[in-house]
Amino acid sequence: MFRDILDRHPGQIKLAVEMAQIPYQSVLDAFVDGHIGLGDLASQLNWPKTWGFDFGMYSPIFELCQAYGVPIQAMRFSSESSKRLGKEGLAV
Secondary structure (H helix, E strand, C coil), rough: HHHHHHHHHHCCCCCEEEEEHHHHHHHHHHHHHHCCHHHHHHHHHCCHHHHCCCCHCCHHHCCCCHHHCCCEEECCHHHHHHHHHHHCCCCC
């Protein structure tokens, strides 16, 4: 289904993922650009620590993004930022 969307709207799709932390955006960019392979992506995203769910469940969509050159946007705050936000709240 995602492949169909990519085929119908070439160059118009960007994928936002909550499972990748914002500080790892450069890793996602390098992956989409082909500088990092799928086999290295999970370790470079620190996946087991920052997300924990089986990377294999998500790898097909990452592969499609790389194949189609679809940008992937990290959406999660780092653990440190989340902890600080919980303690300090938002500055107004």
